Amino acid sequence: DAKTTQPTSMDCAEGRAANLPCNHSTISGNEYVYWYRQIHSQGPQYIIHGLKNNETNEMASLIITEDRKSSTLILPHATLRDTAVYYCIVRSNSGYALNFGKGTSLLVTP
Amino acid sequence: NAGVMQNPRHLVRRRGQEARLRCSPMKGHSHVYWYRQLPEEGLKFMVYLQKENIIDESGMPKERFSAEFPKEGPSILRIQQVVRGDSAAYFCASSTADHTGELFFGEGSRLTVL
Numbered sequence: 335d336a337k338t339t340q341p342t343s344m345d346c347a348e349g350r351a352a353n354l355p356c357n358h359s360t361i362s363g364n365e366y367v368y369w370y371r372q373i374h375s376q377g378p379q380y381i382i383h384g385l386k387n388n389e390t391n392e393m394a395s396l397i398i399t400e401d402r403k404s405s406t407l408i409l410p411h412a413t414l415r416d417t418a419v420y421y422c423i424v425r426s427n428s429g430y431a432l433n434f435g436k437g438t439s440l441l442v443t444p
Numbered sequence: 445n446a447g448v449m450q451n452p453r454h455l456v457r458r459r460g461q462e463a464r465l466r467c468s469p470m471k472g473h474s475h476v477y478w479y480r481q482l483p484e485e486g487l488k489f490m491v492y493l494q495k496e497n498i499i500d501e502s503g504m505p506k507e508r509f510s511a512e513f514p515k516e517g518p519s520i521l522r523i524q525q526v527v528r529g530d531s532a533a534y535f536c537a538s539s540t541a542d543h544t545g546e547l548f549f550g551e552g553s554r555l556t557v558l
Contacts, residue, residue, distance in 0.1 A: 368545045377448075377535050377549030378487065421486075425545045430500045431477070431489035432545055 338422045343439040346416075352409040354438050356422030359403040365426045367398060369407045370434070371418040378421070378434070381407065412442045446471065448538050448550035449518075456556045463523040463530070465553045469538030476519040477537040477547060478511055487535065493519060526557045 339357040346352040358367065368383040382389055382396045384405075389396045395408040409416055421437040449468040457463050469476050478490040492500040493513040504511070508526075513519040523530055533554050537547035 366545060372487075375533075375552075377537075377551050378547075379549070380546050383545055423545070427545070430492045431503065432547060433489060434479075434487040436486055 338424055338435055340420075340422050340435070340438045342436070343441070345441050345443060346409075346412045348414060348442055348444050349411055352412040352416065352440060352442070354407040354409075354420050354422075354440065355404065356407070357404045358422070358424045361402050361424050362426070364428070365424045367396065367402075367405050368423040368425060368432065369394070369396065370421045370423065370432070371416075372421070372437075373415075373418040381420075412440075414442050414444065416440065417442045448473075448536055448548050450534075450536050450550035450553050452553060453551065454554050454556070456558060457526050458558050459527055460525050463526050463555055465521040465523075465534050465536075465555070466518040467521070467536030467538075467550060468518040469536075470548050473538035473540050473548070475539045475541065475544075476513050477539075478519075478521050479535045479537065479549075481533045481535065481552075483532070490521075523555070526555070528557045531555055531557045 366383050366385050369381040370378045372378045382394050384396045398405045419437040419439050421434050423432050451466050474495050476493045479487045481487045489503040491504050491511045496515050508524045510522045533552045535549050535552045537549045539547050
């Protein structure tokens with residue numbers, strides 16, 4: 335599976351949009367982009383995933399560039415409860431494991 | 445609809461003892477994954493099981509660790525002769541289908557080895 339690169343940490347003001355970038359320049363055609371988050375001491379939580387097209391659900395939006403070498407997770411109105419480590423994972427659907435890297439530690443401030 | 449249930453949530457063992465961690469997947473899920481998270485580190489994949497079968501154990505330490513998912517009952521992660529380095533949070537996840545990246549995680553079992 336392709337490797338991903340994310341900033342170590344980011345801050346966001348409560349109520350503003352949080353835009354979390356992820357680089358995956360070696361992604362191949364059959365690999366999906368997944369986003370998970372882990373709130374302190376809890377189990378990871380699935381957020382969203384996509385292949386080529388932008389995706390939106392009740393939690394977030396995922397914007398994937400046309401060349402698929404990078405993506406951005408958008409939390410449209412961040413709340414204090416969105417403070418967590420966010421993981422961008424690239425995975426093909428022929429594999430089994432999700433490989434979590436170090437992620438981005440997002441701090442939402444009042 | 446209950447989520448993934450793990451127990452015990454906290455377990456304390458002395459060096460050399462055995463630790464057994466249990467995971468009941470979500471209703472309707474027949475695929476189970478185990479991950480380990482050492483203090484201040486990321487999650488590391490350990491093993492992927494379906495009912496009565498180990499599909500991928502590429503992340504399991506070669507010794508002392510084993511996992512099973514019997515036809516009836518929860519999945520079990522067993523650690524024999526625990527050492528201090530085994531102290532970690534162990535997370536179980538389940539899914540409905542093979543090759544899906546949408547996993548549902550439990551709250552974890554925190555093992556402390558004295």
